[in-house]
Amino acid sequence: MIRHHRTAFRRAPLTAAATAAVLLSGLAGGGLAFAAPTAPTGLQEQFAAAAKEFKVPAALLLAVSYQQTRWESHQGLPSTTGNYNVMGLTQVDLAEVAARAAAEPEVDLRGDGGPAGKRGVAAAPVSPVDSPALHTLDAAARLTGRPAAELRTDTLQSIRGGAALLADYQRAAGGKPSADPADWYQAVVRFSNGGVAAAAGGEGREFADRVYGTLGAGAARTTTEGQPVRLAADPAAEAKSPAVDRGVRTEAASRGAGRTGLAAADPIECPATAACDFQPAAYAAANGDYGNYTLADRTDQDVQYIVIHDTEGGYAGSLSVFQNPANQSSAHYLLRSNDGHITQMVADKNIAWHAGNKTVNQHSIGIEHEGYALSGASWYSEQLYQSSANLTAYLANKYHVPLDREHIIGHDEVPGPTQSAVAGMHWDPGTFWDWNHYMDLVGGRPAADRGYVVGGRVVISPPFSNAYRPTVNGAPLQPANFVYLYTAPNGPLIGNGTQNASDWTDKAVAGASYVVADIQGNWTAIWYDGRKAWFWNDGSIASADNRLGQYLVTPKSSTGSIPLYGRAYPEDSAYTGAGVPVPSPNISPLDAVLPAGQSYVMLSSTPVNQSNGNDYFVSNQVNGDTYYAPNLNDVAKTVSGFQRYFAIRYNHRLAYVSINDVRLVPAATNVFTSGERVQLLTQTNNGPMSAAANYTRGVWEKYRPTAFANPAPEPGTTETDSLTYVNGQPHAVALTGGHLYTADRNVATGVWSDWYDLQTTGAAGVLPSSATEATVVTMGSTMHVLALVDGRIVEAIADYSAGTWRPWADVSAVLGQPAGALTRITAAVNGSVLHIDGIGTDGRIHVADGDYARGRWGYGDVTGAVGVLDWPLANLTTVTSGSKQYLLALLTDGRILQATADYAVGSWVPWSSVTQATGGGVYLTKLGATYTGTTLRLFGVSGDGRVYNANGDYARGSWTGWMDIGVPGVAGNGYKAKSLAVAGTN
Structure with a gap:
């Protein structure tokens, strides 16, 4: 970035009147206006109507708009380069831009903290050069006969204006009206250039090629205002057009200022799918110093970050700033807004002066994006996003920079190198840069994960949409890329935080990762800036990163704080050994500290899933180093010592900690994320405990006490539990003293609710007498609670989609069973059929099938099909998969048998030994089972209270042996279980 702040849309107003004055400047004769609402499907219809009126192919009009704004109106507010509404038509007041740019303060971009004469102090940004490309909105207003204000705020008038311009440009290019989009290529080129044909350098052709690429591929999305728009793919239109393969690169002639004191020509380093040129930044003596970058010989190991900037100046003017050595500022790349053209200015091997932090400059590549100091500006052109993401992906691949937001950062995330520099650090690209969209284009936005834990x-x-529009002073409600942080739930903003866009101290930006410090309902606290900082999350504001093998940084000492650093310099002796003067100050801590007991995310340069914490500790260290190049033509001499650091996400910005001050701790993970998951609930000698496993990810949650109140009406009463998943959430039913209770677990927090009485009015209702058995299953969004009362089966149903209960019904009466017919029951669901299996007083196996889709029940004795049990029964459980039901019996001698019903063929397979398949060796007294993926997950409690797990992979026809899950590395802690309930989901 050339300047310190973009005051255009990020400064708090002095007064309401001042706000109005600023926002109205350049808007002829009107107040701050918002885009007029359209009918639910109106936007698509408006494109069709405008295309018909001006005889422009509707598909072409849609593709042009998509490459301008992705069909967004942006509420009638301008982009950073003066584009308005869905067609991105331009209206730039050059006098206003010049006045606002001139008011900017000077800043140090070299970032070495040296004296004024040796600092990169940027000059004022140069206003854009006036051209028709800055006034397409006024031209469209003349063609349509509508006021310019309408084209800024009314989507139909914007689309009409865009169509009128395309028709006018088609005539100017010598083309005729045509229904074939392929015939309009030159008109699209002129659309990007304000009606001017492409110059020798091809300006506008990159935009046109992207438009025709969109025509070929098609597009569909719903805008932030809820407007669904679709463009059907038309590969023929792209193929027949003059659109070129974007893999062809060109070196355009210079369109900026003359090349002052340029270094030898450098090769263009650019993606094959982009057209780029090289216009070198200045490298010459100036004012007793030199500028505008440092010669070096960096390799992929030296480049660790890609830093995103905006210029607050026009493309040509910004280029001239970088080509004046007196300005002592540069970046590796500059992107033009109207067509996304990429200009390289500094070879990647050299160190550009762009970040205001010498450590970050030394280890990063800087990308500047054209943008003017416009009042009310609130978005960036789609061409900038497209080209920048393409460039970033190329650079990340070339230099092995991780595709994440800890390594692809904004200038606002760069730390102040010293305490004196902190207050003056930049905050571009600002609150309205769409990081979600950008990282999607880069290919580095991770899939949202369910549920984080402390x-x-x-x-x-x-979401960067109208679903989330936080208040920002001086700007209307609109999508933004941050969350506000508070001192407590419903408390004030942290520190002296404000709602000014420029105030980064109370904001966590999209894509940034933090450590969860606390959770209270929908409020989440993170460790941020040495404190707990709270934000509201209804499930759409933040997501978990539950990847395995991740480590966090925390102070070694449990009692003392440790220092933080804004740069990663080596120890003093390293300079002496290199024959280089020691800077003063050298290793200088910031005022901020990392308090004991807090943890922060470390910037990992290696893949996760490291099984060895020591390897992780070594591989992610940052070398303490700097460079020395005091004179023109000096190639940077690297000074590196023994001091090592970790880079961390401390607040909105990054920071460094000494490896000598910290230790690494594994990041907690939530096993309730997607995958094959199993929930366990058990009563132990230490009270009720919960544990869980995610078999897809190969991770266990440790045993943890449940937070719910004990429902037992009598001390010492033995409790039995049963579990099920409803809509991905574990639900439990407890039978205590003949009474039934229910609770559920929040998958986002891992916290169980308190038990509540199931046998009350408004829930399942009162039972006629005490229950002796209970089980629970899920069918769709309904939870079916089955109980055995006086030997009869009764059922109550909780409908979670309707939020209602259906009270107890007598299933045995429907089946014609007499009272006292059953002593044990278990149940499972197959589609819309509920299977209830029971042991009768006669010791025989009884099965009832309830088809809820057809509203009928069936009942039968299957003992003849499966065989008579040869030993008394201790436990009975059942699971289903596909058309099969697996009935499992635990006998009092510890053996486990299985019988299988195949409902597709209408037959049972008799009892077979699971004990033999698992290898035995464990005497079990209780049994539980569930099915995930293709595997039957079997759990049992041994005579000494240990919980074991064995898995039968029915796709491969094999079983594992029994594993004690109470040992370290699994659920841990070794609690003695008295009961067991399990449930699984995929």
């Missing part, structure tokens, strides 16, 4: 990682990820 001690785990959370990623800030608010």
Whole structure:
């Protein structure tokens, strides 16, 4: 970035009147206006109507708009380059831009903290050069006969204006009206250039090629205002047009200022799918120093970050700033807004002066994006996003930079190198840069993960849409890329935080990762800036990062704080050994500290899933280093010592900690994320405990006490539990003293609710007498609670989609069973059929099938099909998969038998020995089972209270042996279980 702040849309107003004055400047004769609402499907219809009126192919009009704004109106507010509404038509007041740019303060971009004469102090940004490309909105207003204000705010008038311009440009290019989009290529080129044909350098052709690429591939999305728009793919239109393969690169002639004191020509380093040129930044003596970058010989190991900037100046003017050595500022790349053209200015091997932090400059590549100091500006052109993401993906691949938001950062995330520099650090690209969209284009936005836990990682990820529009002073409600942080739930903003866009201290930006410090309902606290900082999350604002093998940084000492650093310099002796003067100050801590007991995310340069914490500790260290190049033509001499650091996400910005001050701790993970998951609930000698496993990810949650109140009406009463998943959430039913209770677990927090009485009015209702058995199953969004009362089966149903209960019904009466007919029951669901299996007082196996789709029940004795049990029964459980039901019996001698019903063929397979298949060796007294994927998950409690797990993979026809899950590395803790309930989901 050339300047310190973009005051255009990020400064708090002095007064309401001042706000109005600023926002109205350049808007002829009108107040701050918002885009007029359209009918639910109106936007698509408006494109069709305008295309018909001006005889422009509707598909072409849609493709042009998509490449301008992705069909967004942006509420009638301008982009950073003066584009308005869905067609991105331009209206730039050059006098206003010049006045606002001139008011900017000077800043140090070299970032070495040296004296004024040796600092990169940027000059004022140069206003854009006036051209028709800055006034297409006024031209469209003349062609349509509508006021310019309408084209800024009314989507139909914007689309009409775009269509009128295309028709006018088609005539100017010598083309005729045509229904074939392929015939309009030159008109599209002129659309990008304000009606001017492409110059020798091809300006506008990159935009046109992207438009025709969109025509070929098609597009569909719903805008932030809820407007669904679709463009059907038309590969023929792209193929027949003059659109070129974007893999062809060109070196355009210079369109900026003359090349002052340029270094030898450098090769263009650019993606094959982009057209780029090289216009070198200045490298010459100036004012007793030199500028505008440092010669170096960096390799892929030296480049660790890609830093995103905006210029607050026009493309040509910004280029001239970088080509004046007196300005002592540069970036590796500059992107033009109207067509996304990429200009390289500094070879990647050299160190550009762009970040205001010498450590970050030394280890990063800087990308500047054209943008003017416009009042009310609130978005960036789609061409900038497209080209920049393409460039970033190329650079990340070339230099092995991780595709994440800890390594692809904004200038606002760069730390102040010293305490004196902190207050003056930049905050571009600002609150309205769409990080979600950008990282999607880069290919580095991780899939949202369900549920984070205290001690785990959370990623800030608010939707950049009208569903989330936080208040920002001086700007209307609109999508933004951050969440506000508070001192407590419903408390004030942290620190002296404000709602000014420029105030980064109370904001966590999209894509940033933090450690969860606390959870209270929908409020989440993260460790941020040495404190707990709270934000509201209804499930759409942040997501978990539950990848395995991640580590966090925490102070070694449990009692003392440790220092933080804004740069990663080596120890003093390293300079002496290199024959280089020691800077003063050298290793200088910031005022901020990392308090004991807090944890922060470390910027990992290696893949996760490291099984060895020591390897992780070594591989992610940052070398303490700097460079020395005091004179023109000096190639940077690297000074590196023994001091090592970790880079961390401390607040909105990054920071560094010494490896000598910290230790690494594993990040907690939530096993309730997607995958094959199993929930366990058990009564132990230490009270009720919960544990869980995610078999897809190969991770266990440790045993943890449940938070719910004990429902037992009598001390010492033995409790039995049963579990099921409803809509991905574990639900439990407890039978205590003949009474039934229910509770559920929040998958986002891992916290269980308190038990509540199931046998009350408004729930399942009162039972006629005490229950002796209970089980629970799920069918769709309904939970079916089955109980055995006086030997009869009764059922109550909770409908979670309707939020209602259906009270107890007598299933045995429907089946014609006499009272006292059953002593044990278990149940499972197959589609819309509920299977209830029971042991009768006669010791025989009884099966009842309830078809809820057809509203009928069936009942039978299957003992003849499966065989008579040869030993008394201790436990009975059942699971289903596909058309099969697996009935499992635990006998009092510890053996486990299985019988299988195949409902597709209408037959049973008799009892067979699971004990033999698992290898035995464990005497069990209780049994539980569930089915995930293709595997039957079997759990049992041994005579000494240990919980074991064996898995039968029915796709492969094999069983594992029994594993004690109470040992370290699994659920741990070794609690003695008295009961067991399990449930699984995929």
